[in-house]
Amino acid sequence: MFIKNLCLVFTCFSGLLLPVISQGSPRKDSNIIRISSPKITMTIDCDNKASIISLVINGQEVVSSKDGMYTAVKAAGILCSSMQLKAKPVVKQTPNSTIISGINYGNENITIRESWIFTRVGEAIQWEIKRALPQAIKVEEAGMPVLNFNSIDTWEGAYQGYGGLAWFYLFNEKESTYGVHTKSSSFWNSKSGNGLTVTVDAPGKQVAMKYSRANDNRLAYAVTVSNNAMIPVSDSGTNRRLFVRNRTDVWAPFTMPAGASSQRITFRYFDFNEKYGRGKFAGINGTAVSAVLNTIARIGVIDSLHFGGNSWHTPYGPICLHEQYIAQMGLGINDPDYLNGYQSCLDYYRDHAIKPDGRVYPRWAYTNEDAMPGAFNKEGFYEAQWGILMDSNPDFVTNVAELYDMTGNKSWVKSHQRSCEKALDWILKRDANNNGLVEMMTDSQEQKRSSDWIDIIWASYENAFVNAKLYLALTKWAAIEGQLGNPAKEQQYKAFAAKLKNSFNKPVSNGGFWDNDHQCYVHWLDKAQQPHGRNMVTPVNFMAIAYGICDDAGRTKLILDNIEQQMVKEQLFFWPLAMTSYAAGEGRESQYPFPEYENGDLFLSWGSVAIKAYAAHDPEIALKYVKNVLEQYNKDGLAFQRYGRIKQDGRGDDILSGNSLSIVGLYQAIYGINPLYNRLLLDPHITPALAGTELTYNNQHQRLVINLDSNNYAVSNKVFKIISPKRFGFNATKNNVFYFDGDSSSAALQVTTNNPLTIHIKNWSADNMRWTQTTAAPTLSPLTYNIHGLKPGADHTFSVDGKVVKKVRSDGKGNCIITYIPSAHSAAITISR
Structure with a gap:
């Protein structure tokens, strides 16, 4: 040795x-x-x-x-x-x-x-x-x-x-x-x-x-x-x-x-x-935030071509390809090396973890002990002994799509187009009854085989957990198909997603997953259309809300308020996998009596989807659980696989990188930092305590500063800054700054200039666009505004500090270009009709 x-x-x-x-002169010894x-x-x-x-x-x-x-x-x-x-x-x-x-x-x-x-x-x-x-x-x-x-x-x-x-x-x-x-x-x-x-x-x-x-x-x-x-x-x-x-x-x-x-x-x-500094944190333990994202979030990266959620430290060392949040962790890690490394990893998965028919192996591990007999390849990818875990197919696609949003690397995502189509098409064929919900490989819990991440609960036939993940993958990949010039596939995936969403929201009595009696989405329907997992399975319900499947405000409030009421009653620091017990026979015998492991324990890996579900509903609740996780980190380093329900004690001999996902959710849903392929979308849901936060963030080769105050948000690089009272997108090149209104993927305003520029958006509508601007350059030079979203073919006035400077007419698409030489370093600009 x-x-x-x-x-x-x-x-x-x-x-x-x-x-x-001492850093003094060299020693005289000639050696x-x-x-x-x-x-x-x-x-x-x-x-x-x-x-x-x-x-x-x-x-x-x-x-x-x-x-x-x-x-x-x-x-x-x-x-x-x-x-x-x-x-x-x-x-x-x-x-x-x-x-x-x-x-x-x-x-x-x-x-x-x-x-x-x-x-x-x-x-x-x-x-x-x-x-x-x-x-x-x-x-x-x-x-x-x-x-x-x-x-x-x-x-x-x-x-x-x-x-x-x-x-x-x-x-x-x-x-x-x-x-x-x-x-x-x-x-x-x-x-x-x-x-x-x-x-x-x-x-x-x-x-x-x-x-x-x-x-x-x-x-x-x-x-x-x-x-x-x-x-x-x-x-x-x-x-x-x-x-x-x-x-x-x-x-x-x-x-x-x-x-x-x-x-x-x-x-x-x-x-x-x-x-690796992350800026100034207000209202939260920034040291712990940084520590969790700088360490725990990375430990599922086993080697250069093996990224997952389970630590390299465990004797088993598994990677679950049926985890949709591995790319998302890059949002919180915020290291270009992680994003570049995961690109190479997904290339490797594309070439070695996808079968010719499009089936994506769900796991890789140090050994084959968890594999179905003979169901593994020489690279170590395998089908798990617990069942055909179907969520690996949509999760592969989601990770590719989300990584592309963070890098903007269109040639790379193009290289994954065929493999993602194969992965989606394989699972879409599982909709035998043409109702928009794909079926699992098993028809009933009596077969005692799983079909998703909760791998010793016997979810079968039409599984809400898998279908929710599929909806996310379809919506993300459909948009990419449009960017890659394949409108036929784009429409196919959009249509399937719409059908899935419609069926998902139907009551269980009509073949859907909504259980009005238990006021939640169920985990699955068996082939006889009997509902199972009626025990408020939190990942299912959180995904339905966070991924936009449930857009009924009343239903959303009912789910989240009921969960929070029980969380307060039990004084739990984090959400369990299920609020009450699975019925007898719905899981492996070892999962009873409740609570035990996947039947009721606390798995932190579902933190980001839970935070996103709550952030738009009640950001104070979302922030409470982020703080709870940080407090737990200060107690034990989150050095466990999960936490028990009764004592809330750490259990399991592995540290999951998913233990960081509540903090990733803080970044994505509360701070609202959402990297997208052509912009950084800032969509905050901050509480008063978080006002004054100033974050540094790497985005597509730029070091950005993000300021979060109450109803006043800003993104800047070293040259340009945009401030807005509502969500917006930011992008900048050498001489151009782009403002994206709301979550639109097309720029509403492009300003071309040779000088530093700050733009403060005051209002943005087709009839009235107002902003103030400040240029820090010692000499004033021309500004060129490329404006979109005006009323097509209409006359507009361009005003500076309340005075009309010129009349302009938009083209047939609602665009116009204005060049203007300012007379002062600061000005209020209005374009109105």
Whole structure:
């Protein structure tokens, strides 16, 4: 075991976290070399070894030991490293770099020759390793390099290049090891604010990284460069585990070929608060909000091509493709790396998780133990043993659609057009009776098979849970089909969605899901049209409201008020899966007596849909449960799969990334931040306590500032700002700012200018458009207004500060263009008829 052996060999060098060291002149010892950039200092020992013995980041020494950083391989059970060279290396200084050659190590069977070149590049330090092997080596483990940080607590975690997280809080045992496929790792500590990004560039090679808690409680970080992607050591086709306990050899042996190779490692400091800071929070614990979104929300990202809701830390490590909120978590995480990584992941799912007929496998896991016998493929995707979980088909489509809204990458979503159509068409064929509700693979609970995320409740035939998810997917994908120039598919999906909605809302006596006796939507109807799950199944009812299926205000109020009344009565901090018990026989025997697991426990993964359902109805209630979750986070870190109903105690040996979804709901439904493919839609439902919130938010390569006050909302970048008393959309390019009225997907106003500009919307209607504007430029220059939504072919007046400047006439589509040179930095503009 590689890291374990290192600890045995170099026990006397084990370092502790030390105070800040002096940044003075280099040591006189000729074997010691110091290389510095403004925020990084490395000290290298070349006394018959080649090792970085000190690494200082922004004044904090994070590495301070003789075996701090070096290169090594283990072959035939023998460790060879740059800590023990065959001869003293040669150091050469140039104006721009430090070159250390003659780094030769190995034994009678292995020879490794390296030269190291250190160069300061701007504020970063670049370490190039050139390596030559006389013959190929079968390597059991490799560190190219190994970096031993002083303590497992030096950093809180390391963000991966694809948006995942190695969270060292979860390394609760010595020799816990986590391996990933990535070319960069960003170590961070929110308390110190220090961050260090390590990026590896190895042309033509694959890069993997692993993190281990060493026996001396240091954090051992090792980079491996290879010709092919590394595979887990336990991978026998049925075991793909990337997190292991009591061992450090997460990767299987591989061959390093003979010949020359090179890699470049860049060390770059970042300010954690500057890069990942979220702004100013009013009326809520912003520190906890940030912590939940920066950590828990990411832990379902197991590796670069495996994004889900279950943590990589669990021995089982499942991914549920039947979860519609994985892309949505990106809204709260708000890291471009997560969005780019999930794009690659969905490409992988498209190519490996969808059967030729369009059926989407619902799960992937480290092992096949949860799979139906024989119902899995070589990549590890499978049908679950509990039944054919039908929601994976619409959920795949929803995640593609929502990710597209966040990136605006039309060529990427185009590459998913055929696969999403296949996934939708497969499930639409399940509507055998042509009533707009698709049927499951089972007809009755007597078959004891599930069909959705609540996988040990025997939902069958026409399932409201699955059909609600299908409605969401259809409405989202229909709009994308229109953008991609396929009006036939757009209309097909819209028509099916409308039919589904109509049937969904019918009373159970007429083949729908509305149960007037129990004042809720039921979970399912069996083939005999008997209703089941009449116990206020919260995800079903929340989805019906949040996804727009239930647009009856009275019915919405009835559902939400009844749920809240019982929540207050039981004093629950979060919503359970069901408010009362499933009837006997509707679930697995282990789910009784109520409450037990999926029959009544509290699963936080349904937080965002619940928050959205309540935000428009009563934002105070929505905010109450967001705060409850944050309080629970402060108590226990939300470090559980679920919470029991009676004691509200944490249960389960996994931490679900879905535990963050109430906080994602805070962003989406209460703050109203909704990234869409061509704009950021701001649709807040804030309470008075939240007024004064100022958030920073990344949206399609721009860093935006969002201000939320009572009936006064604003979005700005560094150049343009729009303020409005109601919901609106914002977009900006170099010289253009776009205002979208309400939730319209077409810009109502485009202003072209070379100068910074603030627009404050006062009123927007076809007959009267009013705004004030302020330009901060020292000289005034022309503004061009491209206005839409006027009455077609009609005369309008363009007024400035109450004075008519010109008459304009709209074209046949209600558009007009006005160019105006302002006479003052501030003005009130009106266009009226």
